[in-house]
Amino acid sequence: MGRFLPEIPHEELQSRRKKCQQRMEDGSLLLLFTGPRQILSNDVHHRFRQDSDFYYLTGLPVEEGILALSPESATVYIKPGSPEKETWEGPQPDIIETTEISGIEDVRPWEKFDEDLESLLKNRSALYYPYSFHPEWDQKLLGLASRLHLRGRGGDAGPGSILHSAELVHELRMFKSDWEIARMQETAAITTEAHMRVIEATRPGVFESELEGVLFSVFRKHGANEAYPSIVAGGPRACILHYIKNDAELKEGQSVLMDAAAARNYIHSDVTRCFPVGKRFTQEQRTIYEIVLKSQKEAVAATVVGATMDLVHEKAVSVLVEGLRSIGLLKGTTEQILEEKSYRRFYMHRTGHWIGHDVHDVGRYYIEGKPRHYEPGMVTTVEPGLYIPQDDDIPAGFRGIGIRIEDDVVVTKDGPLNLTQSMPVEIEQIEGLK
Ligand SMILES: [Mn+2]
Known part of the structure; x- marks a missing residue:
């Protein structure tokens, strides 16, 4: 084991993800995002506090990450640390370490998310995500979902419905293992x-x-x-x-x-x-x-x-x-x-x-x-x-x-x-x- 000790055992994380996947509509997708860093004053930030839903399903401490969960698959996108960032803030999980911590095999660099987004959303029965929590994601996801619908003549469509991720994840979180x-x-x-x-x-x-x-x-x-x-x-x-x-x-x-x-x-x-x-x-x-x-x-x-x-x-x-x-x-x-x-x-x-x-x-x-x-x-x-x-x-x-x-x-x-x-x-x- 490398520079990071997992805080949550893989079996625990896998059981949570599995329960979540079983609750999802067939053909749907769940997207969860890491919480934004909060400013204390001027250019000084609060200690980073991970988004609880993201942490619950990934166990990851990363500040910039996205979880894409379908009923059959799990993918995490992360921004690996640069040598400069590590000088200031210490080690950041790389792709392999992200798998070691989360137990998720499919880990991709952050930039890939933009490339993957269209295929992630296309023809989904439903998209679950924490809407109105991150305005920039609202714009991106809703914009693309609507463009996909407008291109309907090509045979594709955007997600049939948009549901709040709370419906899935919060219900699971109520029942403690x-x-x-x-x-x-x-x-x-x-x-x-x-x-x-x-x-x-x-x-x-x-x-x-x-x-x-x-x-x-x-x-x-x-x-x-x-x-x-x-x-x-x-x-x-x-x-x-x-x-x-x-x-x-x-x-x-x-x-x-x-x-x-x-x-x-x-x-x-x-x-x-x-x-x-x-x-x-x-x-x-x-x-x-x-x-x-x-x-x-x-x-x-x-x-x-x-x-x-x-x-x-x-x-x-x-x-x-x-x-x-x-x-x-x-x-x-x-x-x-x-x-x-x-x-x-x-x-x-x-x-x-x-x-x-x-x-x-x-x-x-x-x-x-x-x-x-x-x-x-x-x-x-x-x-x-x-x-x-x-x-x-x-x-x-x-x-x-x-x-x-x-x-x-x-x-x-x-x-x-x-x-x-x-x-x-x-x-x-x-x-x-x-
Ligand atoms: Mn109290």
Whole structure:
């Protein structure tokens, strides 16, 4: 093996491509493109982030590549590196290395794509591609497809229909293989280690940014990166759902909401834990924490074959509502509260989302307008929370408390498999780390 270690075994990639090919219409073609490099500022780019669909089917890190998949064949076009590019950016896979990484035998240089394009599109029953994602490809593909139709007298035609590649690839990506679940377990373990290091390092006077640095050092130690911008929110900032400034000083008596997780080779975790800045939660923080924990446990237990995202959400909401009624923050009957949705003052987001090669993973949540039933191999987050506003009608001790507890759960035929179950979640466990 040469300069590149494949990140995904060939058998795994081949099984994904085969499943994709079996879902394609006879005589159709799928085209996928690498993601464009994003600019950070001026002429400096972000770290390259591969297109998830392209990576899922090829395992290739190349910045300029095209996958052409028909029900019978797979071809990859790549721009091999030049000595000059390699001086600046290091080794780029050549034709042979591209085969070694992807297991795809037919690898061609980028320039060949323009030559091949007409024969690739001609007389196809359908073309699947991520339309309106790359305007330059839209122009090229739609332009040629339409010219082929105009030349119909010669006996040829363009693709009969154009379908979004999501129809094919995203549906496959929803169902995780055993190999993917094992990788998700690894990122969950890295995430667990990072959270525990942060909880140990938290004390009054520490800044949120320092804790973010602790997370990052654990992620990088394991060759991972942050799966999304980490949220390290002390005190009332926990009620800002997408707080990512992470620049404030932590004070005794506050709790921290940390929504942060690792991703490695485009396999993501998404985990939230809450912990006190000092040694112990306050009584009010503890009260809110216990309500959210009960809700989260029941929602995880409800993540079973045949359930739906909506059912799990309703389960989580019902426990939160009972808890808020018991401490007087919500008044009225449960039915009224659910009917009027007055709980949304304290719980305004959904309870879960798919997770995988994207942190908010692809795949439909509804089929023909109805919530989709859980099937084995689907992976979802379960993340109820409560966010108590700093309003005059709220008892002082509860104002500004924000608690969310989030784990990643695999639906299996034997019940929910919580990938982050080894992470401390009970109050005693969390306070025990301090
Ligand atoms: Mn999440």
